[in-house]
Amino acid sequence: MPKKVDHEARRREIAQALWRIASTRGLDGAGLRDVAAEAGISLGRLQHYFRTKDAMLAFALRHINALADRRIRDRIEALDGEPTPREVLRTCLIGMLPLDDRSRTGALVGAAYFVRAVHDADLRAEAKNGIPHLRDFFTGQLRRAADRGELPPARATDDEAMLLISLADGLSTYLLLEVHTQEQALRLLDLHLGQLFEGEARE
Amino acid sequence: MPKKVDHEARRREIAQALWRIASTRGLDGAGLRDVAAEAGISLGRLQHYFRTKDAMLAFALRHINALADRRIRDRIEALDGEPTPREVLRTCLIGMLPLDDRSRTGALVGAAYFVRAVHDADLRAEAKNGIPHLRDFFTGQLRRAADRGELPPARATDDEAMLLISLADGLSTYLLLEVHTQEQALRLLDLHLGQLFEGEARE
DSSP: OOOHHHHHHHHHHHHHHHHHHHHHHHHTTHHHHHHHHHTOOOHHHHHHHSSSHHHHHHHHHHHHHHHHHHHHHHHTTSSSOOOOOHHHHHHHHHSSSSHHHHHHHHHHHHHHHHHHHHOOOEEEEEEEHHHHHHHHHHHHHHHHHHTTTTGGGGGGHHHHHHHHHHHHHHHHHHHTTSSSOOOHHHHHHHHHHHHHHHHHHHH | HHHHHHHHHHHHHHHHHHHHHHHHHSTOOOOOOHHHHHHSSHHHHHHHHHHSSSHHHHHHHHHHHHHHHHHHHHHTTTTSSOOOOOHHHHHHHHHHHHOOOHHHHHHHHHHHHHHHHTTTTOOOHHHTTTHHHHHHHHHHHHHHHHHHHOOOOOSSSHHHHHHHHHHHHHHHHHHTTSSSSHHHHHHHHHHHHHHHHHHHHHH
16 A cells, blocks of 8 residues: 555654744744645645644644654663563653653654643643553553562552653653753652652661 | 833733733734734834733743742641641642632643743743742751651752652643643642651651
């Protein structure tokens, strides 16, 4: 099905043009016409793929999230030996922070998207779409840590998982605003993880 | 100096018009012309007070932050008797969350502003302006708790203060996206505070 593959590739090229705009000047300046110009195609051709700005944004967000997912999975697979649940969680959380160009672009697109999503139920559904899945994955790692005697069973909960995810989100904001340096953000993350896991010794 | 007072009042009216736009459809649609129309004044008159969109945004953000500050101070003063440091911190953190119309508007304006600030050093300086002060206040409360034997001294640090602030920011995002209900956000906040303060018994 070469035709279908081409369509998908073209959609991704358009999404990348959108990211270039969003990560340098935000989504204010990212109308369909601007994105078409950035992608080097006509407005009519872009509208063949995305009829509205919101449809284009939803695709771009899904695609950038899928890339982030893949990047984090690759990093987990690259961990030496059999990684502990704590190592897996730390790798995920660091992967969620804007610490390099690609994750910074993802965070900027996500933030620009977030502002629109607050006012639009469909976009909001898309923006929060992956979170229950991520929470379940985190809770699963916490349960695995509890089974291995590395975490008090009482702390292997959905709430502890959401606390980690909420913290990563707050740290991302302050990294983008340059309130935290990279070193500070990692130190705060490790402080929280230390208290979560090392609570065990004190039970 | 009645003239100066009038100017200040007019600037606040313009800021409120900006918030009404920002909290319903974001800052995409908030050009100087739109804000002038919402405030019921001419573009020329608005430009007498704010020459650029960024100057207007900076004033509006400072003003909404000052109102939030005042609201939180009032709530702390309304606490019964001599509030404990933990009660003061909890009251501040809850005041930072978008749990009612006014704080929701503040969070929405802040979020819209944030997206612009990431691309602009002057706006970024403004956006992160109050954070060291807030951190110092939080650290002071943690030290007071340690002095009272309510917190291990090792946890009365700037890093613990920034962890609390970062968490409030992440929880705000997820409240606006309706990932968390108000009850869930408060539960997560209390979970973190509990682990911070109740760690003491386990030392």
